[in-house]
Every structure is written in structure tokens, then in C-alpha cells.
Amino acid sequence: MVNKMFDSRKQNPNCNFAEEVVSYVYDEMNIAEKADFQTHLAECSSCVDEIAAFSSVSFSIKEWRDEEFAGLKTPQISIPYETNGISVSVEAYGNNKGSIFEKLSELLSFSPAFLKTATAFGTLALAIGLAWFLMASPNNENQSLATKDKKETKEEISTPIKSGKAEESVQPEIVDNENTEPEIIENVRQPEKVIAVATPKIDRQRTVVDKKVLKVKNTSNRKNNSTRDKNKPELKPIQKNKNLDQTDQEYIDFQEIPRLTDFAMDESEEKELRLTDLFDDGESGD
């Protein structure tokens, strides 16, 4: 049969459609060329036989390819990319998973404009919220409160002398017998002990209360201010200890604030204070 095909070709040498046959078998003809060749096929049996034979051969080769080659895994190509002059063998670029940042940037590059804008706003809102949260944290509140109390304490101490409202400023409303104020008072003149007491976990509010009670106790001791003053040991300058934390240092700094007992008093004022002292004594139950 094959020899007949050859003979037919020899018998019809004008049938020079070899290129068209292979183009037709592999469907690489445009519409016009295909139409012309199909017209020829209607009149040329040899070309028809060749097309049939070549199509079967092509089918067999594809079957063999699918059977033998299709199951083989593609080899992993390793390219010796140079990094800073040093040859580094890495996987193919396409196989790299890429960093998260690269994937994110690729994702954003494909995202529509509105999504990019929304992402930007969301990031900005998150940053603002985080900053607000940090600003509104309890530590910040306590620090600001301690600072505020410190200022208030200074003002209240100075006010009674000028305006004569000492009794108001030393109202024992917040006297708390449960407090260890005596110890604190004594420890005031001994900064080192204060350090031991004023731990970082001291409640700020309690500290404020203690400070106010200190004022009360100080005024109650004004009965013997004269003798007290004489017997009053000199306050040693409190040296700031570098090992102290801010809490302790603030407490110690507070102790440097002059007290009512440190100021010289007139007899009239002394009388007023005595009344106050009596009032205090009555309230405190001494």
C-alpha cells in the first residue's frame, strides 16, 4: 500500500503538495489555504491517503509520548545566581514562594484603586487607635495623677499661711486609721526607709491619701511646735538615689516640701491653730 502511494506520487509529479499535507495534518493553515487545499483533496486521492497515514503516525507518536514522557516529573532547575560576586545556587525564580511582602505587594498591585485606598485608611486608623490606647493606658493616668497631686499638695501647703484657711486644708476627712502614717512620718526623715516602704506597687490614690493625712498630723503636732522646733532634728538633705524608681523619687521629693511646722508662727495664728488642733484632736480621737 505504501509503495502504491509512492507510485502515485511518481505518476503524478505535479502533485507537489507535500508542505500543504503536513500543514493540513497539524492544522497550521489559515482559512483561505485550507479551503484551497480541501478543493485539491476532492480531486487527489494520493494526498488523501498521505493525510490519513500521517495522521495515524502522529497519533501513535502522541500516544507513545503520553505513555512514556507525560509521567516524568519536570527536573528542578538550579541556576547559579550570583549574589555580591558569590555564586549562589537557588531554585528557579518561578518556584520561589517569595516573601510575604512580595506577595502582598503583588496582591496590592492587582487590587483596584478603592481597595488600596481602603487598605491605607485602615492602616492609618489602626495606627491612630494604637496610639490612643497607649496614651490612655493606666500608667500614664497614674503618672499624670501623681504629678497633679504633687502640684496640688504644694498649693495647699502654701495656701493656709496666706489665707488662714489651714483648717480647711487640713480637714481630716480622709483620715484613715488603717494607714501606717506614723511609720511613714517617721520614715520621712529617713529616706532610706521610705524606699523600703514606697514600693512600685503602692496605690497612687492611697499615696495621695497618705500625703493629705501627713498634713493633718503635722498640724496636730503644732501644740508643741516651739519645743518641737527646738527638738526638731535637722532635716538632712535628701540625696536623690539613682537606684530609686520614679515612684520612690517622687515620694521623696514630696518630703522636701516645707511643712507647716517649719514656718514661724505668730501668737494669733498659734491660737487659731490651737483651735484647729483641738478640733483635730477631737476628730482623731487622740
Next chain:
Amino acid sequence: MVTDLTDEEIVKIAVDDDPNAFGEIVKRWERKIFALCYGMLKREDEAKDATQDAFIAAYKNLSRFRGDAKVSSWLHRIAVNQCLTRKRREKTRSESFFDESESAEEKVFTAPTHLLPSKLAERNERLQAVRQAVHALPGDLRQVVIMKEFEEMTFQEISDVMDMPLSTVKSRLYTALKQLRLKLARTSLEVI
């Protein structure tokens, strides 16, 4: 993205900016180059080595790519040269390069379960015959058949790779198919 660029644009990026961009070229063509090398060399391990060597050679000669031809053509040309080099080495070791007895080593094909035993045997014989017939073709004809059947390249692409006129490519394929037709007819296993 790199995946949206043409092969020529990626090569330009690899030459000018980022050599790692060549990895995209590898990703696109590694399977086809492997198919070509396998069809040319017949052995999986040799085909893998030839594929690796072809891409490494292409990477090292990126700066020499002038852009007057397609990147795919350039890669195929490099791969064909790699295969021919390996064949020459093998030829020095074996007596005949085109010896049909070399291709007589039978390959065990996996049998599909839906065929009857008689059909399975016939199918295996047919596949074996085709394998031997293709390997028995002359090198230049086998190359065209492999590119056309394994890689499914167009005639124009084959013409670019082999640097020959389009008519010559078609003529060679015509000749190859005729020879295969004769060989398969000889074994009476032609599928019609």
C-alpha cells in the same frame, strides 16, 4: 508582574536589573526543553542533565542574547546543542549511534486497566514499535519530529530554532513521517 511580561522583556530585566528574573524563563520553558531533550536522548537522567546544562548555559550567556530571535528559539537551540554534544560523547563509547539495537531496549509501559489483555499486549507492542522507529530516525529528522510531537511547536518556531527556512522544516517533517510510516507498516502495527 513578571508573569505578564514577554520572554524578551524578562531577559532584558535579567540582563539590566535583576538576574533572578531569569527564573521566570526557566519556569515557562523547563517542561518543553525537558521534552525535547528526552526525545533526543531517550533517557530520563540524561535528559534532566541536558536540561539543566541548557538553562545554565543560557543564563551565563544572557548578555549575548541580541534579541534578533525569540527567546524560545534561542533556548531550543542551546538545548539541541547540548543534546548533540552528549550524543557525540556517547558515540565515542558506542559503536553505532543510529544502531537500532540500541533502541531495542524495551521499555515497560504501564497498562491501562480498561483494556483487555489482548488489547494491552497489542498496545504495548505498538508503543514499543513507535519508540524504536522514532529513535531510528536520522538526527535532524528526529529533532523535527520531537519538536513537533513532544513539544507541539509550530513550524515557524521550529524554523526559528533550527535556523532554517519554513519550507525546509515542513519538507523534513514530511520525510520523517514517511519513514515512520514505512517502518510501522513493516511491523504491521500501523494504527488506522
